[in-house]
Amino acid sequence: DIQMTQSPSTLSASVGDRVTITCRASQSISSWLAWYQQKPGKAPNLLIYKASNLESGVPSRFSGSGSGTEFTLTISSLQPDDFATYYCQQYNNYRALTFGEGTKVEIK
Amino acid sequence: EVQLVESGGGWVQPGESLRLSCAASGFTFSSYWMNWVRQAPGKGLEWVANIKYDGGEEYYVDSVKGRFTIFRDNAKNSLYLQMNSLRVEDTAVYYCARDGVDAGVYFDSWGQGILVTVSS
Numbered sequence: 556d557i558q559m560t561q562s563p564s565t566l567s568a569s570v571g572d573r574v575t576i577t578c579r580a581s582q583s584i585s586s587w588l589a590w591y592q593q594k595p596g597k598a599p600n601l602l603i604y605k606a607s608n609l610e611s612g613v614p615s616r617f618s619g620s621g622s623g624t625e626f627t628l629t630i631s632s633l634q635p636d637d638f639a640t641y642y643c644q645q646y647n648n649y650r651a652l653t654f655g656e657g658t659k660v661e662i663k
Numbered sequence: 664e665v666q667l668v669e670s671g672g673g674w675v676q677p678g679e680s681l682r683l684s685c686a687a688s689g690f691t692f693s694s695y696w697m698n699w700v701r702q703a704p705g706k707g708l709e710w711v712a713n714i715k716y717d718g719g720e721e722y723y724v725d726s727v728k729g730r731f732t733i734f735r736d737n738a739k740n741s742l743y744l745q746m747n748s749l750r751v752e753d754t755a756v757y758y759c760a761r762d763g764v765d766a767g768v769y770f771d772s773w774g775q776g777i778l779v780t781v782s783s
Contacts, residue, residue, distance in 0.1 A: 587767050589770070591770070593708075598758055599770070600773075601769065604765055604767075604769050604771070644710075646768045646769050649696075649713070649722070649767065649768040651722070652713070652768060654707060654709065656707050657708070
């Protein structure tokens, strides 16, 4: 199975900061990568699909980039509502879908 | 509006069985791959299983192969997960999730989740 490694595991930042989260795949997944945001006690919410496509209704401060094995999620100006845990997910192999371990964005 | 509502969770002892259900509405259920994703307490997300829109293909994470079965009833707009020989490590919140509208299997809509606790 394809392993997904996220870094950092925890990130401390302030409102207004530019934040970048990295996700690396154990083998090339082309652009078959999605990003999710999850708040405590809630279901995840899709932010980005196919590496860089913003899901409808998601604020434009979120963006995704990358292809092959290295991907990034960027929040251009962190807002109070953005403190949450973020997960990447590969779907290069739909028979064995895998997530990264998550990155928790905390208030500095 | 897409709605996914899980039911059937609860507490069971190791070795017992449980069936989860997911009632779908607000979209053409029979046109979408559907998935189960779980999250153990305090842990990350783990994809469990998925099933093709017509039920013709189904896939599982290795840890549940041979114990869990995903199936669907398109006439009832419902997705199911039959869980047999449950283990303590199957304890998690289980989410029903719809495949995204773009190519590939990602998750654009999620249910609220249902807790399954396996403990003696």
